[in-house]
Amino acid sequence: xxxxxxxxxxxxxxxxxxxxxxxxxxxxxxxxxxxxxxxxxxxxxxxxxxxxxxxxxxxxxxxxxxxxxxxxxxxxxxxxxxxxxxxxxxxxxxxxxxxxxxxxxxxxxxxxxxxxxxxxxxxxxxxxxxxxxxxxxxxxxxxxxxxxxxxxxxxxxxxxxxxxxxxxxxxxxxxxxxxxxxxxxxxxxxxxxxxxxxxxxxxxxxxxxxxxxxxxxxxxxxxxxxxxxxxxxxxxxxxxxxxxxxxxxxxxxxxxxxxxxxxxxxxxxxxxxxxxxxxxxxxxxxxxxxxxxxxxxxxxxxxxxxxxxxxxxxxxxxxxxxxxxxxxxxxxxxxxxxxxxxxxxxxxxxxxxxxxxxxxxxxx
Amino acid sequence: xxxxxxxxxxxxxxxxxxxxxxxxxxxxxxxxxxxxxxxxxxxxxxxxxxxxxxxxxxxxxxxxxxxxxxxxxxxxxxxxxxxxxxxxxxxxxxxxxxxxxxxxxxxxxxxxxxxxxxxxxxxxxxxxxxxxxxxxxxxxxxxxxxxxxxxxxxxxxxxxxxxxxxxxxxxxxxxxxxxxxxxxxxxxxxxxxxxxxxxxxxxxxxxxxxxxxxxxxxxxxxxxxxxxxxxxxxxxxxxxxxxxxxxxxxxxxxxxxxxxxxxxxxxxxxxxxxxxxxxxxxxxxxxxxxxxxxxxxxxxxxxxxxxxxxxxxxxxxxxxxxxxxxxxxxxxxxxxxxxxxxxxxxxxxxxxxxxxxxxxxxxx
Numbered sequence: 046x047x048x049x050x051x052x053x054x055x056x057x058x059x060x061x062x063x064x065x066x067x068x069x070x071x072x073x074x075x076x077x078x079x080x081x082x083x084x085x086x087x088x089x090x091x092x093x094x095x096x097x098x099x100x101x102x103x104x105x106x107x108x109x110x111x112x113x114x115x116x117x118x119x120x121x122x123x124x125x126x127x128x129x130x131x132x133x134x135x136x137x138x139x140x141x142x143x144x145x146x147x148x149x150x151x152x153x154x155x156x157x158x159x160x161x162x163x164x165x166x167x168x169x170x171x172x173x174x175x176x177x178x179x180x181x182x183x184x185x186x187x188x189x190x191x192x193x194x195x196x197x198x199x200x201x202x203x204x205x206x207x208x209x210x211x212x213x214x215x216x217x218x219x220x221x222x223x224x225x226x227x228x229x230x231x232x233x234x235x236x237x238x239x240x241x242x243x244x245x246x247x248x249x250x251x252x253x254x255x256x257x258x259x260x261x262x263x264x265x266x267x268x269x270x271x272x273x274x275x276x277x278x279x280x281x282x283x284x285x286x287x288x289x290x291x292x293x294x295x296x297x298x299x300x301x302x303x304x305x306x307x308x309x310x311x312x313x314x315x316x317x318x319x320x321x322x323x324x325x326x327x328x329x330x331x332x333x334x335x336x337x338x339x340x341x342x343x344x345x346x347x348x349x350x351x352x353x354x355x356x357x358x359x360x361x362x363x364x365x366x367x368x369x370x371x372x373x374x375x376x377x378x379x380x381x382x383x384x385x386x387x388x389x390x391x392x393x394x395x396x397x398x399x400x401x402x403x404x405x406x407x408x409x
Numbered sequence: 410x411x412x413x414x415x416x417x418x419x420x421x422x423x424x425x426x427x428x429x430x431x432x433x434x435x436x437x438x439x440x441x442x443x444x445x446x447x448x449x450x451x452x453x454x455x456x457x458x459x460x461x462x463x464x465x466x467x468x469x470x471x472x473x474x475x476x477x478x479x480x481x482x483x484x485x486x487x488x489x490x491x492x493x494x495x496x497x498x499x500x501x502x503x504x505x506x507x508x509x510x511x512x513x514x515x516x517x518x519x520x521x522x523x524x525x526x527x528x529x530x531x532x533x534x535x536x537x538x539x540x541x542x543x544x545x546x547x548x549x550x551x552x553x554x555x556x557x558x559x560x561x562x563x564x565x566x567x568x569x570x571x572x573x574x575x576x577x578x579x580x581x582x583x584x585x586x587x588x589x590x591x592x593x594x595x596x597x598x599x600x601x602x603x604x605x606x607x608x609x610x611x612x613x614x615x616x617x618x619x620x621x622x623x624x625x626x627x628x629x630x631x632x633x634x635x636x637x638x639x640x641x642x643x644x645x646x647x648x649x650x651x652x653x654x655x656x657x658x659x660x661x662x663x664x665x666x667x668x669x670x671x672x673x674x675x676x677x678x679x680x681x682x683x684x685x686x687x688x689x690x691x692x693x694x695x696x697x698x699x700x701x702x703x704x705x706x707x708x709x710x711x712x713x714x715x716x717x718x719x720x721x722x723x724x725x726x727x728x729x730x731x732x733x734x735x736x737x738x739x740x741x742x743x744x745x746x747x748x749x750x751x752x753x754x755x756x757x758x759x760x761x762x763x764x765x766x767x768x769x770x771x772x773x
Contacts, residue, residue, distance in 0.1 A: 086622035091734030133771040150761030258450035370455030384748040397514030407497040
């Protein structure tokens with residue numbers, strides 16, 4: 046087959062995709078070798094051995110630098126599908142929570158403080174007007190998406206602008222950060238997430254649609270119906286970047302678009318990116334079709350309680366580091382996983398080898 | 410029924426058991442109420458909401474103080490059952506790893522540095538002589554246990570002395586620590602752990618016996634046989650403190666005894682204690698029969714890859730915070746869980762409420 050033309054040539058999205066290189070396999074091999082010589086039984090750090098090797102591959106050297114300090118970018122946007130009654134939360138909560146993030150009062154702020162991470166809040170489409178504030182980036186593409194139950198959530202051009210806003214935030218934050226962390230806020234965004242999971246994995250709407258922040262049975266049934274009808278408008282399992290962007294525009298959210306761009310941007314800057322839960326997982330499905338190699342830079346912070354998230358992670362081949370039944374978003378689950386990733390890097394860097402410590406190895 | 414006489418009256422063990430109070434239910438209720446008013450959907454922090462409430466109950470106030478700084482106590486001892494060929498590692502590795510801990514070269518040191526935790530190493534029964542060193546507490550009860558395949562691993566008096574060594578270490582470290590973390594080192598100690606799990610839960614030896622640091626099939630079969638024969642000498646499922654101590658002496662290890670005491674001591678000082686993996690889980694079974702209320706102060710840091718650990722946690726009703734397929738010991742899995750516990754405390758303390766942040770609640 047002839048090679049496909051470069052997708053989105055001449056755009057920021059196109060140059061970003063072109064800039065993503067695969068991980069450095071030699072550095073990963075060096076990490077595996079060092080892990081086997083460290084004063085511990087081979088393989089005894091379990092999943093953290095994979096994390097350490099992945100970090101070395103990302104950095105292109107062994108040991109890898111510590112992935113700190115981290116920056117968490119919370120992408121906030123609203124959803125026209127809110128009109129379908131898919132959540133008991135009023136839409137104005139999105140803007141109110143943005144103010145809460147900026148005042149330092151939310152869970153993401155508490156966890157970021159614990160982890161020494163910086164919080165950046167990005168308005169990519171909050172419906173209510175927001176006052177300018179320290180720590181708030183105004184990248185509003187539109188005041189919330191259109192209702193995905195009725196038609197396209199956004200235009201292709203809007204989807205592209207939101208993706209590029211995410212890339213820009215990664216480009217702005219990656220240089221001073223050891224790692225990037227995905228965050229999100231948007232009332233009704235688990236509905237769009239479920240639709241994306243169905244579109245990109247072929248999953249059944251009832252299997253991919255969860256209870257979000259806590260909904261009753263009639264609301265859940267309504268939500269499943271909305272997802273099922275919306276997904277029928279999208280060709281299943283988009284396999285080209287253009288198809289992925291079209292599906293994103295049809296049933297996604299502005300924060301999903303921005304998060305997909307944020308993942309691409311992190312990869313283009315060879316920076317580890319920790320994915321939070323259901324919203325980030327859906328966005329990662331988009332990023333994966335836009336640029337498969339970008340996911341080589343990603344860690345799944347946790348497995349959300351939300352139904353579709355596990356389907357997304359299985360599809361992407363990502364094993365979540367935590368399983369705490371979280372269903373909050375904001376980046377909270379990814380921040381909680383940060384010390385695991387950092388500890389893996391620290392072990393690879395600091396632990397003595399059998400030779401250097403004078404410890405006898407096992408026989409046989 | 411008449412109340413039983415106080416167990417071990419007049420001994421440090423007896424006074425410690427008597428000093429353990431249950432958690433403060435009023436503080437736990439206050440924490441649950443605050444968690445429901447915090448700016449997040451009710452229940453959305455999943456397991457961490459239980460952790461936050463438990464910390465409040467332990468501290469007797471809401472919010473609870475942060476469980477930092479932590480102190481990890483690594484209890485080291487050797488095992489006579491090593492003679493049965495249950496592990497490919499030479500026995501001298503126990504003492505060599507103690508030297509590695511003291512030099513700061515082991516994984517527990519790397520993780521403790523990451524978590525800002527202090528490492529204390531306690532010799533409760535290393536077979537090889539150890540030079541005095543900063544950070545090493547000499548509480549050697551004997552030079553390794555006797556071979557539990559052939560007869561009692563230790564006398565009742567030795568078991569009691571090792572338990573009391575653990576209590577003493579908790580008493581020494583609790584005042585300056587926000588939490589205590591269990592650590593362990595002892596070649597062949599998963600064999601004694603499996604025997605304790607069988608004795609205290611009634612589990613089948615083949616189900617409770619794992620592959621430790623990595624053993625082949627013939628070694629595993631030998632290990633199962635050793636465990637099965639040893640357990641036959643012990644009345645199953647000891648239900649009194651005296652029976653628990655007898656089972657511990659018959660098939661346990663000196664570090665298991667010390668860890669059981671460490672858990673009791675933490676509880677007596679109303680200090681949260683993070684349990685590491687298979688060795689700590691087996692020791693917690695002993696502590697639980699010595700003093701059921703002591704386990705109210707415990708968190709299970711992770712679920713070890715080692716077979717019997719899950720059985721111990723189910724028996725104790727403890728849900729592990731992490732599942733990373735670790736099988737290293739030293740306290741590594743418990744240290745990795747520390748940021749989760751700290752983050753739960755920080756959220757309870759710092760996150761704004763709907764009222765204070767001006768965020769609208771959900772309808773219905």
